[in-house]
Amino acid sequence: MLGVIGVDSLDDLIGDIPIEHRHPSLNLDAGLSEQELSGVFAAIAAENASAVNGYISFLGAGAYSHYIPSTVKSILQRGEFVTAYTPYQPEAAQGTLQVGFEFQTVICQLTGMEVANAGMYDGPTAFAEACLMAARVTKRTRIGVLSSADARLPETLLAYSKHQGIEIVSIDPNATEIPDDLACIGVQSPNFFGEIEDVERFTNLTHENGALSIVHVNPTALGMFKAPGEFDVDIVTAEGQPLGVPMAFGGPYVGLFACKKAHIRQMPGRIIGRTTDTQGRVGYALTLQTREQHIRRERATSNICTSTQLIGLMVTVYAATLGKRGLKDLANLCYQKAHYAAAEIDQLDGFSVERTGPFFHEFVITCPESPAKINSALLDRKIIGGLDISDRSNNGMLVCVTETSSKADIDRLVDALREIGAGS
Amino acid sequence: MTITTGAGDIDRRLLMDRSVPRRVAFTVPDSDVPFQKLPDSSYLRDDVELPEVSQLEVVRYFSVLSQLNFSIDTNFYPLGSCTMKYNPKINDELANLPGLADIHPLQPEETVQGAIRLLKSLQDDLGEITGLPGVSLAPLAGAQGEYAGLLITRAYHAARNDAERTVAIVPDSAHGTNPASAAMAGLEVATVRSDDHGNVDVENLRELADGRTAVFMLTIPSTMGLFEPNILEIIKIIHDAGGLVYADGANLNALLGIVKLGDLGVDICHSNLHKTFSTPHGGGGPGSGPVMVTDELAKYLPKPVAEKTENGYVLAIPEASIGPINGFHGSFSIAARAYAYIKSLGLEGLQSVSENAIIGANYIQAKLKDKYDLAADRYCMHEAVLSASRQKKRGVAGLDIAKRLLDFGIHAPTMYFPLIIEEALMVEPTESESRETLDHFIAVMRQIDDEIDSTPELIHEAPHDLPVTRLDEAKAARKPVLRWTAEG
Numbered sequence: 023m024l025g026v027i028g029v030d031s032l033d034d035l036i037g038d039i040p041i042e043h044r045h046p047s048l049n050l051d052a053g054l055s056e057q058e059l060s061g062v063f064a065a066i067a068a069e070n071a072s073a074v075n076g077y078i079s080f081l082g083a084g085a086y087s088h089y090i091p092s093t094v095k096s097i098l099q100r101g102e103f104v105t106a107y108t109p110y111q112p113e114a115a116q117g118t119l120q121v122g123f124e125f126q127t128v129i130c131q132l133t134g135m136e137v138a139n140a141g142m143y144d145g146p147t148a149f150a151e152a153c154l155m156a157a158r159v160t161k162r163t164r165i166g167v168l169s170s171a172d173a174r175l176p177e178t179l180l181a182y183s184k185h186q187g188i189e190i191v192s193i194d195p196n197a198t199e200i201p202d203d204l205a206c207i208g209v210q211s212p213n214f215f216g217e218i219e220d221v222e223r224f225t226n227l228t229h230e231n232g233a234l235s236i237v238h239v240n241p242t243a244l245g246m247f248k249a250p251g252e253f254d255v256d257i258v259t260a261e262g263q264p265l266g267v268p269m270a271f272g273g274p275y276v277g278l279f280a281c282k283k284a285h286i287r288q289m290p291g292r293i294i295g296r297t298t299d300t301q302g303r304v305g306y307a308l309t310l311q312t313r314e315q316h317i318r319r320e321r322a323t324s325n326i327c328t329s330t331q332l333i334g335l336m337v338t339v340y341a342a343t344l345g346k347r348g349l350k351d352l353a354n355l356c357y358q359k360a361h362y363a364a365a366e367i368d369q370l371d372g373f374s375v376e377r378t379g380p381f382f383h384e385f386v387i388t389c390p391e392s393p394a395k396i397n398s399a400l401l402d403r404k405i406i407g408g409l410d411i412s413d414r415s416n417n418g419m420l421v422c423v424t425e426t427s428s429k430a431d432i433d434r435l436v437d438a439l440r441e442i443g444a445g446s
Numbered sequence: 447m448t449i450t451t452g453a454g455d456i457d458r459r460l461l462m463d464r465s466v467p468r469r470v471a472f473t474v475p476d477s478d479v480p481f482q483k484l485p486d487s488s489y490l491r492d493d494v495e496l497p498e499v500s501q502l503e504v505v506r507y508f509s510v511l512s513q514l515n516f517s518i519d520t521n522f523y524p525l526g527s528c529t530m531k532y533n534p535k536i537n538d539e540l541a542n543l544p545g546l547a548d549i550h551p552l553q554p555e556e557t558v559q560g561a562i563r564l565l566k567s568l569q570d571d572l573g574e575i576t577g578l579p580g581v582s583l584a585p586l587a588g589a590q591g592e593y594a595g596l597l598i599t600r601a602y603h604a605a606r607n608d609a610e611r612t613v614a615i616v617p618d619s620a621h622g623t624n625p626a627s628a629a630m631a632g633l634e635v636a637t638v639r640s641d642d643h644g645n646v647d648v649e650n651l652r653e654l655a656d657g658r659t660a661v662f663m664l665t666i667p668s669t670m671g672l673f674e675p676n677i678l679e680i681i682k683i684i685h686d687a688g689g690l691v692y693a694d695g696a697n698l699n700a701l702l703g704i705v706k707l708g709d710l711g712v713d714i715c716h717s718n719l720h721k722t723f724s725t726p727h728g729g730g731g732p733g734s735g736p737v738m739v740t741d742e743l744a745k746y747l748p749k750p751v752a753e754k755t756e757n758g759y760v761l762a763i764p765e766a767s768i769g770p771i772n773g774f775h776g777s778f779s780i781a782a783r784a785y786a787y788i789k790s791l792g793l794e795g796l797q798s799v800s801e802n803a804i805i806g807a808n809y810i811q812a813k814l815k816d817k818y819d820l821a822a823d824r825y826c827m828h829e830a831v832l833s834a835s836r837q838k839k840r841g842v843a844g845l846d847i848a849k850r851l852l853d854f855g856i857h858a859p860t861m862y863f864p865l866i867i868e869e870a871l872m873v874e875p876t877e878s879e880s881r882e883t884l885d886h887f888i889a890v891m892r893q894i895d896d897e898i899d900s901t902p903e904l905i906h907e908a909p910h911d912l913p914v915t916r917l918d919e920a921k922a923a924r925k926p927v928l929r930w931t932a933e934g
Binding site: 037043044056059062071081097100101111131140141144145174178182185218272274303304310317319321327333339341345346358379397401406409 | 458460461462468469470471472473474475477478479480481482483484485486489490491493494495496497498499501504505507508509511512513514515516517518519520521523525528530533536538540541542543544545546547548549550551552553554556557558559560561563564571574575577586587588589590592593597600621622623625626627628629630631632633635672673674675677678703704705706709710718720726727728729730731732733734748768769770771772773774775776777778779780782786788789790791792793794795796797801804805806808809811812813825827848849852857858860861863881907909912913914915916917918919921922923926927928929930
């Protein structure tokens with residue numbers, strides 16, 4: 023091939039690279055065969071604690087353990103989905119595009135909203151982009167976030183907004199008045215502690231003040247709890263991971279993003295629309311691209327480009343597999359198990375569970391000593407306890423129970439807490 | 447209704463239109479705990495209208511849809527700037543091991559030592575490859591890596607009481623994400639021109655670089671597929687003006703073992719693991735965009751950074767970190783695939799990647815330049831930017847050529863980018879493709895050029911053999927239909 027090009031060596035092709043810096047020494051290992059690599063990975067995986075080596079876990083706080091149906095894993099093996107890229111040539115990407123349209127439909131059905139985009143990076147970045155969108159829509163620069171939200175939401179928002187003249191204001195969940203110059207209020211429901219927030223009241227409050235209402239939801243909870251769309255919410259965001267996506271130590275996930283149709287031209291991210299071909303047949307294409315960075319450059323609604331299409335596929339197959347009945351049953355099962363666990367732990371000496379209203383998945387237990395100590399003792403029993411939230415609640419531990427915890431697992435946790443509590 | 451045959455009759459009905467009441471694909475187990483009272487009905491919703499279909503229908507629906515796609519596994523996919531190389535199957539398999547896929551991001555560090563060890567090893571290798579030793583794997587895609595790099599830039603200048611530097615200089619050939627990220631970081635964008643050879647216009651850069659320059663964002667090699675011959679001078683101009691140099695690593699596939707960005711004087715770069723390091727593109731993500739910096743800037747990296755301590759591996763927060771930029775620790779299972787890729791290839795394998803990528807692109811350029819204009823008539827790096835300007839004069843646009851390629855089962859090159867090249871067709875073959883595949887592509891491109899004179903309608907009406915012909919994209923934008931509704 024060099025002969026065809028008309029050169030003698032590679033170096034004739036890279037003559038523009040300063041010669042003193044060409045072909046640097048690299049301190050890298052020699053290559054491994056597939057079989058050797060598998061051995062390396064087996065060793066890495068064995069150093070992690072998970073169900074395969076006998077651990078049970080009660081962590082949630084933004085990433086949730088759920089059973090992933092075989093259909094999701096099977097479709098995820100299809101290279102036609104996995105090794106395609108952004109559908110810039112729609113005629114050669116109708117599979118990806120129709121899945122994206124299905125995904126947008128699922129998100130609208132779940133949230134009760136009018137339109138959704140094809141997905142953001144993850145829940146917190148979707149929330150941050152929603153707040154920036156509210157600032158653009160209202161032309162205001164102060165953003166309220168309920169103090170009962172996961173700290174990762176305002177933290178990510180700060181990273182996204184710190185050089186755009188945006189101020190983040192923490193709002194008390196019991197507030198009956200809000201500042202009149204806010205662009206929006208972001209409510210997480212269920213909130214960080216698992217409690218269902220009064221979305222309706224906050225939405226009314228924001229609208230009275232000319233602000234937008236943003237609600238960050240848990241999509242599994244939407245199998246039973248009222249959808250934000252029922253309360254006239256303007257933008258809904260969520261972490262899509264619970265819908266068929268492995269926890270995978272934090273990613274990749276998919277951010278869900280839905281809003282009212284009126285705001286669609288301020289929405290960030292890819293949007294897929296239906297159209298027809300020259301023969302009148304239905305087809306799908308990326309649309310409203312004039313919002314995006316590759317067209318509008320520094321005036322784009324966001325810098326997002328490559329997002330999370332494949333994770334969106336997982337969510338779509340998951341939703342199709344569970345279907346109308348499955349999602350409802352699943353939400354109820356999670357509810358039953360979490361409430362059983364909370365009731366059992368509440369009966370233990372030294373432990374108490376704060377329960378004022380309905381909750382989903384998660385609840386805060388107050389421990390007789392530091393949650394760090396309790397968790398350490400639990401870990402000796404191959405139990406990964408709840409999240410230590412003593413920084414937000416005195417001796418508080420945020421315990422999460424989903425359908426993947428059997429009654430036996432829950433009882434194992436309760437017995438262990440009883441034992442540890444008695445020793446403290 | 448008449449039942450017809452042929453490709454035009456693929457069943458495109460949506461899932462909701464296939465729904466039959468009470469049909470199920472999956473059964474949720476019965477509860478094994480005593481019944482717990484449900485909340486007040488005012489909290490509860492009606493059923494979510496999701497599809498009611500059988501499991502076979504789910505599998506068949508998505509399997510048939512997948513067949514409507516072009517992909518690397520099924521097609522030559524020379525989409526420039528996207529590095530559509532082969533994605534080894536073993537990497538997916540290993541990343542999905544339960545010991546990696548089923549771990550929670552907030553698990554105590556002592557229970558995820560393997561995961562953090564993997565991240566540390568990948569950080570070290572990316573630092574070594576780029577010559578920029580400070581690495582955070584947190585960014586979730588290239589654009590987030592860019593943004594992180596710009597936040598680091600701003601933090602650096604602020605720490606030096608030099609916060610008045612609010613200008614990002616960006617070449618006119620840059621990816622759209624560069625100016626978009628700069629705007630998000632509160633920076634004003636100044637555009638530097640390219641000269642007639644596709645290089646940064648050094649004199650124009652000299653005029654622009656001054657006390658307000660925060661950063662120069664340069665794609666290396668450029669989106670023209672070229673290596674800046676004046677790279678050292680360019681970097682010196684920016685450094686002398688007090689700015690930092692950010693390298694967009696979208697095209698890092700040209701540089702493995704060829705040159706280290708850090709050696710050139712670059713301060714910050716990102717790399718797209720889904721490009722250079724072969725993690726699947728997924729139809730548009732998930733990606734991963736690690737950010738690499740000099741030792742001096744490492745204290746500003748986004749959290750977390752994996753570190754090895756006496757007590758094992760930890761996820762640390764750098765002392766002056768720009769903070770978290772997303773929910774958890776980045777795209778872990780993408781990082782695992784990139785780690786598998788680097789460990790498989792090893793030193794020699796990685797060096798041959800860029801060599802073969804560069805040779806392949808130049809081979810295409812050499813065998814097509816009599817028919818197609820080149821964006822710059824010189825040797826290219828890993829991608830060849832062609833221009834269909836001659837074809838345009840004969841009545842066929844770059845878009846038409848792109849669509850005609852689809853008929854031959856070849857994915858189109860990147861079209862109309864970089865913006866400064868008329869009728870641009872950016873071809874990136876990657877090192878994965880055989881000489882036979884490249885020869886086939888070359889033959890097809892030459893044939894299409896012949897068709898302009900013999901059968902132009904074949905090109906204008908292309909594609910012919912795909913599930914749809916050209917789509918009315920204007921209609922999609924004018925009257926947006928973005929979801930299924932019962933009304934259709």
